[in-house]
Amino acid sequence: MDATITLRVDGEERRLTVDTRTTLLDALRDRLEATSPKKGCDHGQCGACTVLLDGRRILSCLALAVAHDGADVTTAAGLGSGDGAPGGELHPVARAFVDHDGFQCGYCTPGQVCSAVGMLREAEAGWPSHATADLDAPVSLDDEEIRERMSGNLCRCGAYTNIVAAIREAAR
Amino acid sequence: MRPFDYTRPDGPADAVALVADDPGAAYLAGGTNLVDHMKLGVASPTRLVDVRGLLGNRVEELPGGGLRIGASVPNSDLAAHPAVRRRYPVLSAALLAGASGQLRNAATTGGNLFQRTRCPYFQDTTTPCNKREPGTGCSALEGHGRDNAVLGASDHCVATHPSDMAVALAALGAEARVLGPGGERVVPIPGLHRLPGSEPERDTVLGHGDLITAVDLPHLPVAARSAYRKVRDRASYAFALVSVAAALDVVDGTVADVRIAFGGLAHVPWRAHRAEEALIGGPATEEAFREAARAELADARTGRDNAFKVPMAVNTLASTLRGLTAEEAR
Incomplete structure (x- = not known):
């Protein structure tokens, strides 16, 4: 059909x-x-x-x-400018992944980056997470919050430490 | 995947007529569970009737002080809604304890209630399963049994209900508004989901063509002090071994009101009426919490792999109520 x-x-x-x-x-x-x-x-x-x-x-x-x-x-x-062509600008979250070595093989990276961009918007909108102690308090993206909010993205290379560092920087 | 027709009808009544008249039809909302089951061969509808755009996607105030949640409200929006966070924190917390950010953005309120069990044998079409193929037998009885139910199971099925949201709704005494071929009716939660008995293929009391259009939360002041505690094998993104949804009102050290439901223990979100009755009017103490939990679990039947669920349920309920008592004292 x-x-x-x-x-x-x-x-x-x-x-x-x-x-x-x-x-x-x-x-x-x-x-x-x-x-x-x-x-x-x-x-x-x-x-x-x-x-x-x-x-x-x-x-x-x-x-x-x-x-x-x-x-x-x-x-x-499609996140950055220039449609991913040489000379285009990377999105700040993608840039942070490069700067912090937030990957090894790179297979999970496009999903990680899209997820992080969506997650930062959610945090900006004040959405709580499972790691948020007070559901009514403003969101503060500490490492525990970043890990919980990114738990739907697996990295078989185990680059999590650097992924968290990249997102921590992008969240600033 | 089996070929299927895709239809987006003009309104809920048209959707109900389409599905009611076609045994091979199924409703599609967020698709996060159904599309997976279609890939696995667990479900093979010949027609999908997409209702996501037809049903309410807002949370509205009800005249009596409750809330009406449109069936298409995504799980993420419901968890983040200010009125839910303030007046029914157990519901926000339960939603946030389930799935991942991506899944919560797609999954809907109505669809969440129709999630099917994550029993590994149900999802594996190479093994017998009475829920998937009635009469073939239950592989979980003698197989991997860590996830199996300990309350209300039958010889035909020991599956557990996977939803966290439904556990909170059971504790709150929510109501599902159902549109069926015969018109509209209200189905209380708990009461929507059913124990397996000899028909484990039926997860709910609804019939083919019945469509949940909204979920109503009652006016319930005790819910302002409520919490959800989930115990699982990973810190995040895993189904519950045991979970507790609870709301508690303590006055001068005495339990004035309490609502409790368990997840991970049964084929349904398990409202703990026995524990509630044991607690109301009594002291809000650790020993009372444990005694009430033990009363609720008195009829538990465990197998080789899941006996841990009974003490885990007692401990989880006690710690959840202890936390709510401490919150009250602040």
Whole structure:
């Protein structure tokens, strides 16, 4: 069963016909050549496929493309300026990952960066987390808060210490 | 994945008519559990009826002092809502203890209630499972049993309900507003989910085509002092071994009002009426908390791998109530 949908991907309007079974992740990677979101577990457990959907971080492997007709999708490649082309500016969160060596193999990194960008917006909006002692108090992003809020992104290389350092700096 | 038709109807009544008339149809909301099950072959609907854009996505004040939560309100928005944080902190805390930031952004209030068990055999189509394929047997009875239920299980199924949110809603005595082929009705929580008995394939009392359109929280002053405590194998992003949702009002050292529900122990979010009755009117002491928890767990049946859940539930309830008593004293 096919359906024709429109997605705005990293600022560019894309129209495509998909089998209804296509996940947003597969539509991005296999149909639209947007390969920065990665397929890790494909079951919502690792966070490698994280993108910003209408500004909020979600797992693209558990989203059906057909259910998000008209949505605005930002991948890690679309976060900076210059569409990721040489000479473009990295997003400050991506820059911090580079500066702090917040990766080894890099496979989880686009998901980590998108997740961190979404997470910083959530903290900015005053959303509490499981690590927040007082649900009514303003959010202060200490390391415990960063770790809890990023717990949906796994890094098999174990670069967590530097990931936390990168996000800590980006949060300033 | 089996091919399916995708439909986005004009309104909730159209959605109900579509699903009620088609045994192969299923509702789609956030999709965080259903899409995974479709990939695994645990679910294979031939039609998805997308209701995410049709149902309320706001939290509204009810005339009597309660709140109405639209079924499409994402878990993250509900957890962060100021009125929920202030008046029903147990609900915020339960939501924040579940899943990850990405999943909470997609998962909805209605969908969360229909999460299915994370029993490993239910999710593995190569093994027998009465919940997935009625009559094939229960692999968890003799298999990996660490997650198994200790209250209200049957010989047919020992699965536990995975939702943290539902445990808080059970403690609060929330109500689900249900639109079905026969019209609208109210189903109380607890009461929405059912024990497995001989039909473990049925998680809830709802029928095919029934759609939760909203969840109502009652006016409940005791909920302002409430908490959720979750014990799990990892510090974050894991399902509960045992969890407790509790609200407590202590006056002059005596329990004036208390609400308790357990997660991780049963096929349903387990409202602990027996423990509540044991506590009300008595002293708010550690020994009373433990005695009440032991009373609630008196009928627990444990297996080879899950006996730890009984003392863990007693300790978790005692520590949660102790924390709320200390909060009260501040």
